[in-house]
């Protein structure tokens with residue numbers, strides 16, 4: 211898979227257009243800043259502690275793009291002026307394999323950008339790209355998992371048409387509480 215993939219979403223009255231592209235080394239500092247937020251640390255798996263850690267994490271994302279198992283996108287807001295884009299979030303397609311009917315999605319939004327529909331819009335772009343790209347190779351459904359008390363994530367699932375499927379039992383230490391499995395199927399588009 212080419213790591214030159216760039217996805218875009220239109221601006222809304224509340225929020226600028228979004229650009230989704232594979233992670234770059236230059237994102238490491240903004241990634242560290244976003245990772246300092248307590249909710250991100252609590253709920254997201256992709257947090258880093260310092261710039262060296264961030265650089266290692268970005269390198270791992272780039273390796274994953276090359277092997278074709280996991281596709282992580284930085285989500286950026288397009289801005290006028292000299293700073294033409296700002297990191298506002300992350301979306302990822304993971305557990306991808308040729309002929310496998312299911313893959314998984316994940317996301318977080320930087321604390322300063324929450325409440326403006328960044329995650330649902332980025333997830334919609336990722337979802338369409340995933341089915342367009344891997345549907346012919348057998349991808350039929352995308353799974354979204356969150357812990358039961360992560361209500362904001364549940365809202366993202368609902369708004370992005372990932373229907374509630376089942377309760378998942380807790381699996382500590384990674385998942386100390388029960389979870390929700392939401393699913394979006396290719397055929398339901």
Ligand SMILES: CC(C)(COP(=O)(O)OP(=O)(O)OC[C@H]1O[C@@H](n2cnc3c(N)ncnc32)[C@H](O)[C@@H]1OP(=O)(O)O)[C@@H](O)C(=O)NCCC(=O)NCCS
Nearest residue numbers: 249250253317318319324325326327328329356362363365
């Ligand atoms: C869950 C998360 C990705 C939502 O991202 P977002 O871009 O703010 O998404 P939305 O703007 O659609 O808001 C979703 C819900 O967040 C809540 N919300 C709204 N404004 C918010 C704010 N300023 N701060 C925190 N939560 C807010 C609301 O419940 C909202 O639902 P509503 O639109 O029905 O009111 C974000 O809160 C986050 O990154 N949380 C920490 C990491 C995480 O939980 N990742 C998912 C793991 S499964």
